[in-house]
Amino acid sequence: MKIIVDAFGGDNAPLEIIKGALLAKEEYGVDIILTGSQEEIKRTADKNNIDISSIEIKNTTQIITMEDEPNSVLKTKSDSSMAVGMKLLSEGYGDGFVSAGNSGAICVGATLIVKRIKGVKRPGFAPIMPHFKGGCFMLCDGGANIECRPEMLLQYAKMGSAYMEKVMGVSSPKIGLANVGTEEHKGNELQQSTYALLKESNLNFIGNIEGRDIPEGICDVVVCDGFTGNIILKTYEGVAKSIMGEIKSLFSKNLKSKIAAGLVYSDLKRMKKEYDYNEYGGAPIMGCQKPVFKAHGSAKANTIKNAIRLTKDYIESDVIKSISEVF
Numbered sequence: 289m290k291i292i293v294d295a296f297g298g299d300n301a302p303l304e305i306i307k308g309a310l311l312a313k314e315e316y317g318v319d320i321i322l323t324g325s326q327e328e329i330k331r332t333a334d335k336n337n338i339d340i341s342s343i344e345i346k347n348t349t350q351i352i353t354m355e356d357e358p359n360s361v362l363k364t365k366s367d368s369s370m371a372v373g374m375k376l377l378s379e380g381y382g383d384g385f386v387s388a389g390n391s392g393a394i395c396v397g398a399t400l401i402v403k404r405i406k407g408v409k410r411p412g413f414a415p416i417m418p419h420f421k422g423g424c425f426m427l428c429d430g431g432a433n434i435e436c437r438p439e440m441l442l443q444y445a446k447m448g449s450a451y452m453e454k455v456m457g458v459s460s461p462k463i464g465l466a467n468v469g470t471e472e473h474k475g476n477e478l479q480q481s482t483y484a485l486l487k488e489s490n491l492n493f494i495g496n497i498e499g500r501d502i503p504e505g506i507c508d509v510v511v512c513d514g515f516t517g518n519i520i521l522k523t524y525e526g527v528a529k530s531i532m533g534e535i536k537s538l539f540s541k542n543l544k545s546k547i548a549a550g551l552v553y554s555d556l557k558r559m560k561k562e563y564d565y566n567e568y569g570g571a572p573i574m575g576c577q578k579p580v581f582k583a584h585g586s587a588k589a590n591t592i593k594n595a596i597r598l599t600k601d602y603i604e605s606d607v608i609k610s611i612s613e614v615f
Contacts, residue, residue, distance in 0.1 A: 290319040291385070292346075293308075293373070300588060318600055321373075323373040359396055362400060386570065388592065395432040405575055412429035412444045414430060414451070415430045420504060425505065427517050428444040434513070441512070445463045448508075448511065449491055474496055479496070579603055
């Protein structure tokens with residue numbers, strides 16, 4: 289199995305990307321193609337005493353930054369590490385693609401370079417997130433499509449259900465529709481029409497869910513438009529970061545709190561691991577003909593390693609075939 293990795297996507301590229309790719313190669317036995325400036329990749333590896341002789345490099349001349357327009361992946365920066373990586377994937381030189389780069393550009397590239405599964409209206413950004421019951425859930429759409437139609441949300445529910453069952457091992461995944469109340473009549477036309485479609489489907493639809501219920505693990509797939517989803521995603525990340533910061537501050541305040549921290553250190557370490565987005569690696573762009581994963585923009589080596597692991601699981605579970613059959 290060969291995974292293509294954008295070596296220049298994200299805030300910590302290319303060093304952390306190189307390190308994460310090597311960790312994944314060693315731990316999961318996958319072959320890696322790094323896309324980006326070959327000269328810069330080799331210089332970074334040499335500077336940090338990293339042996340990259342086992343990794344293939346595809347040289348490119350451009351980088352898509354976080355400030356670039358999404359369509360730059362098609363036009364002004366078609367020789368970027370991201371664009372070339374997706375072209376390699378679409379042409380069959382690899383089995384999956386991972387990038388921590390510009391989210392908008394990844395979604396555009398996934399849609400127009402890698403292409404959609406036949407029947408899919410628009411691919412959706414689907415991050416996997418932890419909840420407080422010790423498990424995780426998928427959020428779709430997490431920001432790829434600000435405006436959605438009811439049939440698009442139904443498709444996200446179907447794709448999310450297939451992913452959670454095939455990749456995450458959840459039996460009969462529960463689907464919830466993000467709304468301002470649990471009653472069937474709540475929300476605007478989009479939510480009401482989507483509710484009707486989900487209710488008539490053969491999915492395990494549990495109804496509307498409110499924002500406060502999401503962290504409790506009430507469902508396995510949270511369905512919403514990209515505007516709502518991105519607010520949920522960023523709020524969730526911000527609250528988790530703030531809570532962990534407060535806990536750290538509390539247990540380092542004085543000698544008494546430090547002693548207390550020592551007594552519960554293993555529990556705190558487990559808690560941090562459970563709610564750390566780095567452990568979940570990345571988010572699939574659901575609805576593409578081939579696996580495309582978006583890692584967090586501030587991804588470190590462990591995040592990239594886990595994103596490659598998820599990509600490997602995605603490929604092996606043949607989710608795309610399952611989704612294709614649904615549509």
